[in-house]
Amino acid sequence: MILWAALLMAHSCWALDGAAAGSTGLERIEKCSTQCSQKLRCKSKPDHLFRPPCQNLPEALNTSSSLHNISLSTVMRCEGRQKCSLHLQIKTVLQLSESIHGVSICTTSPGTITTCQSVRFTKASRERMNGLKVEVVNDCTPVYPSQQVQVTVETVPSYCGVTLTDVYQAPDCSGEDLRRHVPECITGRLSYTVNPEKKELSVSVSEMLDGHNYHLRLCHKNLICFGTGANALIKKEEPIKAATLRYSQPLPCLCIEGWSTVMDAPRVQVCPFSERVEELWTGITFDPLEENLIWKPACPVTAVASLCQKRDDRVCVDLPGSPQNVSREKMVFSEVDPHPDLCVKFTSGSRSWTRCPFADRRLQAWEVVVMAAEGQRKVNLLSQITATFSVGLCVKPAASHECHVTETHSLQVEKHKAVDLNLGGKMCNFCVQVKRLDVKFAATTTDCFEQCDESPDVRPAVARRPAGNLTWVIPATICLAGVIGVTLVLHLLLTVRQKRKQKENRVRSSRKKIDCALDCVVSGLKTQPIVHGKVLLPDSTQSENTEKANLISN
Structure with missing residues (x-):
């Protein structure tokens, strides 16, 4: 009994699921047909497209009451799970009279030929139901998903002014029912x-x-x-x-x-990566000859792109006049100074992203450096191109990102030449503000000098000076390694030679001890090398005794 109850409940659930699925889909028909109100006998057949002109309405008929309304919908006829077709179901209501023998239904779509069907009532039905409202339903007009159809309903015979017209669009393939069962969807x-x-x-x-x-x-x-x-x-x-x-x-x-x-x-x-908008902010290129910053979105996007300058606190401040609306076209910023602090900010909706194409400093055109010469420290402006700059002395209050300029000068810097900024003897505890003037978009840099260091080495004005050209490091390293290697080899050769001399001296000394005739001569021959640094050198007096011993032994 329990098993039977479970099966019964499962069958009920399946029946409910089927009913729910049917309620969300289109109405099914087994075959197309024309149906009329109960007890009204009617037949349908194709109608001629070119019918005779309309007739004058008889006095007994009323234009507004002969045809009441027209209703259009879509039904589905299936021959298999994936073999279903769509049909247009047309319903119209009219008031029957002896002067109305039936209705004509015509459908047309853009680019197609108009088709018509005539629905005729039998004479006996007309006489029996004279004066009553009847409904005519026809669902034999095939349609395709999203097809637009114009429907015109007239009386038979056609009376002037007694016409109903409506426009209908079939459902598209977005519906689940169509996507599962209609081949076109x-x-x-x-x-x-x-x-x-x-x-x-x-x-x-x-x-x-x-x-x-x-x-x-x-x-x-x-x-x-x-x-x-x-x-x-x-x-x-x-x-x-x-x-x-x-x-x-x-x-x-x-x-x-x-x-x-x-x-x-x-x-x-x-689209698996539809949320990965940050992937769009790549592919920024720079033309150093034209000084143009170029970016083209890889995907259509609605955003605003602007240039900004990155501060020490990592906040990027927009440059005036730089914002551009981004869609599908290439975006170009003209006359841009390729400074490491200059970045591009992309804003889409409430989110923003920042990309700094010059952060690697490979394209940096100028820099401020501190150089020491003849005991004096100088602040120089070095430029890889000929350009015009604005240089100003400024005071930067503590815990502030802005520097208040006290005096400003404009100067021209030639290519590959260093220009002394001539700070009037101020060598420490001051700031210098530099900006390139011959471009449209440039970063304004502020370099502060807090300590007085008389080191003769050339060093950058601030910690963010680029690494520069390091090609001299490799040759210098090779030379230094060569010197160290030669020194080690010489030291080894000298050590071996000295040990050989000591061995020879000990051999000669032992031979002279055997010869009793030479006891007085050999008694003072013991070589004691003196260490100078890392090289062993014999004492001068002992060298003379050794030479005498060699002469005697010979």
């Missing part, structure tokens, strides 16, 4: 997993159109979806409907597109 369902390390998308397809192969590809979605070159074909006989597609960058407009291999097949798209 079946796109398949795509699911995916992302492998960011390998930059791969594993795509699975379900509910694809039966009996057809399936295309997959990656594309960049704009007005249309432009392919990236990554594509795959899933065969209809393959048991596992899946493929792997490789991508280069996770852009928000990068989408997976799928469609069946039929003419004018609808396509489905899913």
